[in-house]
Amino acid sequence: MLQRLWLIPVLPFAGFVLNGLNALLGARFLPRRAVGVLACAAVLGSFLLSLGAVTGLGTRSTGWRFTQDLFTWIPMGQAADGADLTVRWGYALDPLSAVLILVVTGIGFLIHVYSIGYMADEPGEAFARFFSYLNLFMAMMLTLVLGASLPVVFVGWEGVGLCSYLLIGFYHDRMFDEASRMTCADAGRKAFITNRVGDIGFMLGMLLLFSRAGTLDIQGILGQVGSFGPRVCTAAALLLFLGACGKSAQIPLFVWLPDAMAGPTPVSALIHAATMVTAGVYVTCRMAPLYLASPEAMATVAGVGALTALLAALIGIAQDDIKKVLAYSTVSQLGYMMLAAGVGAFSAGIFHLLTHAFFKALLFLGAGSVIHALSGEQDIRAMGGLRGRLPLTHAAFLVAVLAISGIPPFAGFFSKDAILWAALGGRGGSPLLWAVGVLTAGITAFYMMRLYLLVFAGEPRLSERARHHLHESPAVMTVPLLVLAAGSALAGLLGVSRFLGGGRLPDLLGRYLAPVPGLGAADLAAAEAGAAGTGAAAFGIAGLSEWEALAAVLVVSLGGMAVAWAIYGHGRPVPAAAPAAGPIVRLVKGKFFVDEAIEALVLRPYRALCRLSAAFDETIVDGLVNAVGTATDVASQVARYAQTGYVRNYALVFFLGTVAILYWVLR
Amino acid sequence: MHLLIGLIAVIVVFAVLRGFLPGRPGLPILFLVIAGTTLAVLERDDLLRIEFWAGGVAFVAILSALLIVLHPNPMVSVLFLIVNLFCIAVFYLMLQAQFLAALQVIVYAGAIMVLFVFVVMLLNLRAEEGLHPGGGVQRGLAFALGAAFAGLMLWTIKTRRDPPYFAPSSFAGGFGTAREVGALLFGKYLFAFEAASILLVAAMVGAVILAKRRLE
Amino acid sequence: MHVEFFLIIAALLFSIGCVGVLIRRNAIVILMCIELMLNAVNLTFVAFAAEGQAMTGHIFVFFVMTVAAAEAAVGLAIVIAFFRRRRSADVDDASLMRW
Numbered sequence: 001m002l003q004r005l006w007l008i009p010v011l012p013f014a015g016f017v018l019n020g021l022n023a024l025l026g027a028r029f030l031p032r033r034a035v036g037v038l039a040c041a042a043v044l045g046s047f048l049l050s051l052g053a054v055t056g057l058g059t060r061s062t063g064w065r066f067t068q069d070l071f072t073w074i075p076m077g078q079a080a081d082g083a084d085l086t087v088r089w090g091y092a093l094d095p096l097s098a099v100l101i102l103v104v105t106g107i108g109f110l111i112h113v114y115s116i117g118y119m120a121d122e123p124g125e126a127f128a129r130f131f132s133y134l135n136l137f138m139a140m141m142l143t144l145v146l147g148a149s150l151p152v153v154f155v156g157w158e159g160v161g162l163c164s165y166l167l168i169g170f171y172h173d174r175m176f177d178e179a180s181r182m183t184c185a186d187a188g189r190k191a192f193i194t195n196r197v198g199d200i201g202f203m204l205g206m207l208l209l210f211s212r213a214g215t216l217d218i219q220g221i222l223g224q225v226g227s228f229g230p231r232v233c234t235a236a237a238l239l240l241f242l243g244a245c246g247k248s249a250q251i252p253l254f255v256w257l258p259d260a261m262a263g264p265t266p267v268s269a270l271i272h273a274a275t276m277v278t279a280g281v282y283v284t285c286r287m288a289p290l291y292l293a294s295p296e297a298m299a300t301v302a303g304v305g306a307l308t309a310l311l312a313a314l315i316g317i318a319q320d321d322i323k324k325v326l327a328y329s330t331v332s333q334l335g336y337m338m339l340a341a342g343v344g345a346f347s348a349g350i351f352h353l354l355t356h357a358f359f360k361a362l363l364f365l366g367a368g369s370v371i372h373a374l375s376g377e378q379d380i381r382a383m384g385g386l387r388g389r390l391p392l393t394h395a396a397f398l399v400a401v402l403a404i405s406g407i408p409p410f411a412g413f414f415s416k417d418a419i420l421w422a423a424l425g426g427r428g429g430s431p432l433l434w435a436v437g438v439l440t441a442g443i444t445a446f447y448m449m450r451l452y453l454l455v456f457a458g459e460p461r462l463s464e465r466a467r468h469h470l471h472e473s474p475a476v477m478t479v480p481l482l483v484l485a486a487g488s489a490l491a492g493l494l495g496v497s498r499f500l501g502g503g504r505l506p507d508l509l510g511r512y513l514a515p516v517p518g519l520g521a522a523d524l525a526a527a528e529a530g531a532a533g534t535g536a537a538a539f540g541i542a543g544l545s546e547w548e549a550l551a552a553v554l555v556v557s558l559g560g561m562a563v564a565w566a567i568y569g570h571g572r573p574v575p576a577a578a579p580a581a582g583p584i585v586r587l588v589k590g591k592f593f594v595d596e597a598i599e600a601l602v603l604r605p606y607r608a609l610c611r612l613s614a615a616f617d618e619t620i621v622d623g624l625v626n627a628v629g630t631a632t633d634v635a636s637q638v639a640r641y642a643q644t645g646y647v648r649n650y651a652l653v654f655f656l657g658t659v660a661i662l663y664w665v666l667r
Numbered sequence: 668m669h670l671l672i673g674l675i676a677v678i679v680v681f682a683v684l685r686g687f688l689p690g691r692p693g694l695p696i697l698f699l700v701i702a703g704t705t706l707a708v709l710e711r712d713d714l715l716r717i718e719f720w721a722g723g724v725a726f727v728a729i730l731s732a733l734l735i736v737l738h739p740n741p742m743v744s745v746l747f748l749i750v751n752l753f754c755i756a757v758f759y760l761m762l763q764a765q766f767l768a769a770l771q772v773i774v775y776a777g778a779i780m781v782l783f784v785f786v787v788m789l790l791n792l793r794a795e796e797g798l799h800p801g802g803g804v805q806r807g808l809a810f811a812l813g814a815a816f817a818g819l820m821l822w823t824i825k826t827r828r829d830p831p832y833f834a835p836s837s838f839a840g841g842f843g844t845a846r847e848v849g850a851l852l853f854g855k856y857l858f859a860f861e862a863a864s865i866l867l868v869a870a871m872v873g874a875v876i877l878a879k880r881r882l883e
Numbered sequence: 884m885h886v887e888f889f890l891i892i893a894a895l896l897f898s899i900g901c902v903g904v905l906i907r908r909n910a911i912v913i914l915m916c917i918e919l920m921l922n923a924v925n926l927t928f929v930a931f932a933a934e935g936q937a938m939t940g941h942i943f944v945f946f947v948m949t950v951a952a953a954e955a956a957v958g959l960a961i962v963i964a965f966f967r968r969r970r971s972a973d974v975d976d977a978s979l980m981r982w
Contacts, residue, residue: 662816778952782955825887851942
């Protein structure tokens, strides 16, 4: 079954081609039902193949790493020192990518099924186009995850960026935000370009590693990390992290994710919650040995991650659009994953990626269900009291809210706790990081509870039209919700920390990921040993045991939920915008003005530069070209006077030339 | 060579007298005849020498060429050209090119120049008003170039050649006769001969068409 | 007789002909000056033929005369045609193709 590894990305790609051709030709060749079935079948096929491949991994014969080279992609000969520079297109499967492909294909399949119901109102052509893009995205994401060398990963990296652009701007004729006159196409463009800024870092990092390692094969690079020297490691790690910031929406490149909500909700669920945005985390964990070799890079990653988590959570408090709340929540949780990576707890980060995929996808699909039921309403101030009217959606949504808030025994509790404990006592960890993480957990609990209360509880505040059409979603949409709810509830059991399980529920995920370079317990122990003196012990909180830390987090989370209950619960009227409560409120409501800062610091000078270049092109470049023409004109105006019309003048010139030639020949 | 120089001097004086006495042509002509005859008798030995005749004919040829170019009346120019052609024919004779000399007189002076005379008379051309050639620059440059060209040619002739002497007795038997020319024309250069005949036909047709009166 | 003598005469005649072409305005006189130049060239050919004892020079002169005849005929026909149009044989009147 491992031999069929290459089929895993190829199946969705075939689906893309078929549905794409169908869409191009006006959606006449495949009926609507066939389009949906085709797309879902492709992804289901990938999921089953992934299952088969993963079960084949780890047997005595194949070991923990399986590589499959398909063809020579860029033949480049040999370097001066004999290293083989040729780039091959190959896929590799190891525990890390195994986890990812199962998540991607599994949740991807559920979302494909959900989309059949959600997009049912779209015209045939758009329907086919949507599913072809979705399949293309799956193909690209799987290429990214399975890639054995950095260029292959990069192809997938760019590919998912492209699909993100296509899908965000799917409603290309609609306006996204009336206030700022932003169309959905603008949002797609913003996403693409912001990603590109990050990609510069990725490409430069790739080049740096290539120049030092002589190869672009990932295992080859990781094997030579020891020989790079600290500066190269730091530089390469930071460059790759810049790319990860773009993809995984860390500060300052997160601005595209909230605007990416312009796309259809299944897109938000799949791409901007469960899979694409996790690509940055995945690559960071994949290159873990590189990061482990550079404490500065690790500190940067942890710091950026923590700050992003806090900032996004704060912004999320004040949002009124259901999808925007979830978007900022995604940014915040991604910050958690980066924080985990930054303190060396890569497997904890992957664990959180896994659980987050479940409950965030569930949250988005649930939100989509609500929006669908309310005929397109997205403002939570116009919702309420849906608990009784949308029972299945409500139940699933509640599970997700509890999971993300870190309430045991749901999934988020275990993964978040693992991260926070590593932030406290792990390599490069510090109480400050831990405190930020705990505070963010509290704020997360607060705004998720706020969201839940405003949407499902209390008295309905619906518009007439929404009230009239209110209905629970069809089965094709609710079944995936229930599956994801089960996942959100149970996935936590995969990674129960040692101290919680008491030895009976071992850390399954951590042990599974151990063979991957950089993720193993040995690496972690070495990392922890290297951090001696900077951990909690140095700050006089040596006595804080794991139970106490866990209790602190739990208390803060429950406290956040209680505050939300106090403000929004019991059917209290929705408080109007806080009356001029000062600059802090304005700051938070204004999303900390990051977009405006980027506009002023980056975009405005850039546009000025563009205008300058345009002026340069028009005056100087065009001027030069026109000058040539003008010079020719002037020269001809002068030279025309040689045509006197008198034959004798012409004869004179003949004679002059003849004499000259004769003189020159005869001398 | 005295005779030659003397005769040239007499002719120059004659021209000067003609210039100063426009109304009375008799005196200069009288002077010319008397002085010329006297000189001829005095230096009659020179008359036997080929150099005298060659120099004299050369003098006439160059003089007539200058007058072609400088005289305002086209009819006079035509006549002087005929004189020049005759001089060239004499040169041909001196160079053992008898057939060509005959050809020169018959074809060139006899046919082509007759054509020129006809055309001049047909168009009834008068003397040009002054000789101004349309610009001082043109005239000055023309003279300068002519002088330069002549100088170049003379210099080349003088410095690039070793003078061989030849006398009429060293010529082969039929050199320059019609027989020799004919043998070559119908032998080695037959193709050129035929092509030349086609050229003449083309020229005839062209001349007829170009000069034809248009049927308005 | 030196060959140079004839060569010098021919060179001078040729120069005079050139100057004449450039100086005169009357088309027919220009044609005559061209004839003068051709004759100078003929003289050169015959001189070299005599020097080198080769009849080839005479043949060349023969053809030059032929071509000169043809050219004179056509040239004069053109002058006549031009004269019919413009009532003038002045070459400076044929200057329409100017700036």
